[in-house]
Amino acid sequence: SQQGEEDPQALSIQExxxxxxxxxxxxSINNLQWYRQNSGRGLVHLILIRSNEREKHSxxxxxxxxxxxxxxxxxxxxSRAADTASYFCxxxxxxxxxxxxxxxxxxxxxxx
Amino acid sequence: xxxxMQNPRHLVRRRGQEARLRCSPMxxxxxxxxxxxxxxxxxxxxxxxxxxxxxxxxxMPKERFSAEFPKEGPSILRIQQVVRGDSAAYxxxxxxxxxxxxxxxxxxxxxxxxx
Numbered sequence: 001s002q003q004g005e006e007d008p009q010a011l012s013i014q015e016x017x018x019x020x021x022x023x024x025x026x027x028s029i030n031n032l033q034w035y036r037q038n039s040g041r042g043l044v045h046l047i048l049i050r051s052n053e054r055e056k057h058s059x060x061x062x063x064x065x066x067x068x069x070x071x072x073x074x075x076x077x078x079s080r081a082a083d084t085a086s087y088f089c090x091x092x093x094x095x096x097x098x099x100x101x102x103x104x105x106x107x108x109x110x111x112x
Numbered sequence: 113x114x115x116x117m118q119n120p121r122h123l124v125r126r127r128g129q130e131a132r133l134r135c136s137p138m139x140x141x142x143x144x145x146x147x148x149x150x151x152x153x154x155x156x157x158x159x160x161x162x163x164x165x166x167x168x169x170x171x172m173p174k175e176r177f178s179a180e181f182p183k184e185g186p187s188i189l190r191i192q193q194v195v196r197g198d199s200a201a202y203x204x205x206x207x208x209x210x211x212x213x214x215x216x217x218x219x220x221x222x223x224x225x226x227x
Contacts (some may be wrong), residue, residue: 033215042203043155043218088154097160097167100216102147104154 002012004032004091004103010068012109019076021106023068030092034074037086037105046074046087079110114139116206118220120135124225131198133222137206145205146172146179147214155203158207161187194226 004025013019023032031050036041049056049065049072056063062075063094076083086105117136125131134192137144147155150185157171172179176194181187191198203222205216 007147040223042220043205045215045217048215077214099157099168100145101157102155 004089006087006103008106009104010109012045012063012111013079015079015081015110015112016077017084019079019108019109019110021087021089023072023074023103025072025091025103026070027091028094029067030094030098031049032063032072032092032112033100034063034072035088035090035102036089037088039063039085044086051058052059057059075105076108081110081112084110085110116141116204116217118202118204118219118222120222121220122223122225123203125194125227126227127195128193131194131206131224133189133191133202133224134186135189135204135206136186136218137204138217141206141208141217143207143209144181145207146187146189147203147205149203149221151200158189158202171207191224194224196226199224199226 004023009105015057034046037043038083047058047063060077065072065087086107088102088105090098090100092104119134135150144161146158149155150156159172159179160168164183176192180192189192201221203221204219
């Protein structure tokens with residue numbers, strides 16, 4: 001079973017709209033990261049939120065973390081066609097080291 | 113400062129051949145992680161190495177797969193006697209130390225196709 005699971009699996013919106021993706025996880029984490037992957041490319045780190053943080057902003061990105069519900073959300077405001085990509089949440093699981101486990105991702109399509 | 117480099121970017125092998133994937137971490141990074149991504153799926157952890165040591169190989173298949181990160185040179189992921197199911201994108205990431213506070217930086221990946 002997945003440690004982190006994104007919801008929805010796929011999302012299609014019009015340019016200018018906001019996009020919200022959610023991530024749920026099962027075990028205690030040290031922190032959670034969001035990554036973007038353009039088709040056929042590597043992963044780009046977007047934002048890291050620590051387990052003692054509730055909200056973090058970076059440009060048009062806003063990430064929230066609710067450790068009581070074991071969930072996180074990524075909000076992209078005023079979306080652009082260039083935001084079309086897959087978005088993954090990655091949780092750092094408490095083991096002998098901070099092991100990172102990725103969810104299956106949300107595929108976002110922003111229609112011009 | 114060059115990022116994480118992987119080569120080759122694309123690799124085609126016939127069933128039964130060997131595949132060698134190389135990863136050069138970012139300068140100053142001594143921790144390397146390998147992940148595999150099947151089409152339309154997320155990344156699955158394979159192995160975590162520090163210079164000359166395998167720290168965690170719990171995600172790596174027991175047979176045919178091996179990884180190393182020698183004192184000098186890149187990290188190598190080696191797949192012997194490849195099968196069609198090995199076709200995937202293999203990503204390498206590196207970090208300065210093992211703490212998650214240190215972000216893992218990803219390479220562009222090697223796309224392996226087994227015919």
